[in-house]
Amino acid sequence: MPLFRAEAADALITRPLDAMTLIYQRRSGITHMVAEPIPEILSAMGSEAVTAKLLVARLAKNFDLGPQKQAEAIVADRLQELADLGLVEQVGSPDA
Amino acid sequence: MHEFRVTVGPASFRLLSQWARPLDQMRALYADYPTPEIVDYTVRLEATSLLRRFIRPSAAINGDYMLPDAAPLPADQGLLGLEMGMNLQMALGWRRQMILHASAVERDGKALIMTGESGSGKSTLSALLGINGWRFMGDEFALIDPASGEAVPYPRLISLKNEAIAAMQESAQEAKFGPLMKGTPKGDIRHMVPPREAIAKMTERAKPVLLLFPRFGHEGAIRDMPPSETFMRLTQASTNYVALGEAGFEAMTKFVQDVPARAVDYRSGEEAMELVEKLWEELS
Incomplete structure (x- = not known):
């Protein structure tokens, strides 16, 4: 399962705006408009590298995520999308 | 080259032209505006070729900032x-304030900003309000100071x-x-000199308290617009949001x-002014 690491907390400016959240990335100057669960995922990632499985365990403490395997697949997809946007970085895989 | 200098709000321009007439027209229309010593931008109106200056003249617009395919x-x-x-100089070069493609009017120190695509009527509406109890602040660009x-x-x-x-x-x-x-x-165009008060008070700022998205040609209606939709539309309506970087993000988010933002549909200038007055009263 791949490992992802979020940008340092001060690399992004996050502003909630009704149903959306704005994320300004200082490094690129790009503004992202995202909806849940993206802000929740970024917040739960903290500063260390995490897998989708670990993130689901963290998120489950505050949110009702439904079946574990399904939640892991959804979070893994979102992490890959965030990596494609440059908001998180894939830093390897513990299985490799 | 003929030359004319003019200050409009915070920006000053040097206009150069190979023909005297356009500058004479500008001089007459901008007669009440200040003349700057030092300018921010230069705009040049030049013949597309030397011969064309005399035979079926055709003018190219050049300046500090240019669109190559204009x-x-x-x-x-x-x-x-x-x-x-x-x-063009303002849209591409201005960095002191965030530029919104919008018109603006003021009353009691508070500003009403109106944005929308070409044909929405924002320019005409600002002109109408400007002769009906409001101070005209601009029909094309609303400049928002990032700090204040x-x-x-x-x-x-x-x-x-x-x-x-x-x-x-x-x-x-x-x-x-x-x-x-x-x-x-853009069809037929005729410029109108803003009311005297608008020119005399062109350094007096105002705090925006209402943002409208007017739309001409639809039955009168008012709709609330959530901040997220407003943000998306305003970033598209800003010519320098990206260039301003973090300051632009903070200014736009705060704005x-x-x-508060409302979408306003209207079928006539009179109807639009009634809707504006109604909204203004509700908010104050």
Whole structure:
């Protein structure tokens, strides 16, 4: 399962705006408009590298995520999308 | 080259032209505006080739900032060329404030900002309000100061198009108008000099308290617009949001959080003014 690491907390400016959240990335100057669960995922990632499985365990403490395997697949997809946007970085895989 | 200098709000321009007439027209229309010593931008109106200066003249708009594919205009539309050149310098070069493609008017120290695409009527509406108890602040660009959030006036000449020309000539009979230019890329255009008060107070800022998205040609209606939709639309309506970087992000975020936004549909200037007055009263 791949490992992802979020940008340092001060690399992004996050502003909630009704149903959306704005994320300004200082490094690129790009503004992202995202909806849940993206802000929740970024917040739960903290500063260390995490897998989708670990993130689901963290998120489950505050949110009702439904079946574990399904939640892991959804979070893994979102992490890959965030990596494609440059908001998180894939830093390897513990299985490799 | 003939030369004319003018200050509009916080920006100052040097206008150069190979023809005297467009500058004479500008000089007459901008007669009440200050003349700057030092300028921010230069706009040049030049013949597309030396021969063309004499045979079927055609003018190219050049300046500090240029669009390479801007089509030359017939020389008798030189005034329009100079105005377009000034807009271009602001849109591409201005960094002191965040620019919204919007019109603005003021009352009691508070600003009403109106944004929308070409044809939405935001320009005409600001001109109408400007002769009906509001101070006209600008019909094309609303400049938002990133530090204070205040709107900075940019009361350039009001650019009236097509049906709005006759309507404003009827409503503002004492106003000064420029030459009627027919068949421009945007149809018929005629410039109107803003009311005297708008020019005299062009350094007086105002705090935005209401943002409207007017839409002409639909049955009268008002709709609340959530901050997220407003943010998305305003980033598209800003010419320098990306260039301002973090300051732009902070200014835009603060703007959409602080200023309530409404979409307003209307079928006539009178109906629009009634809706504006109603909304203004509700908010104050």
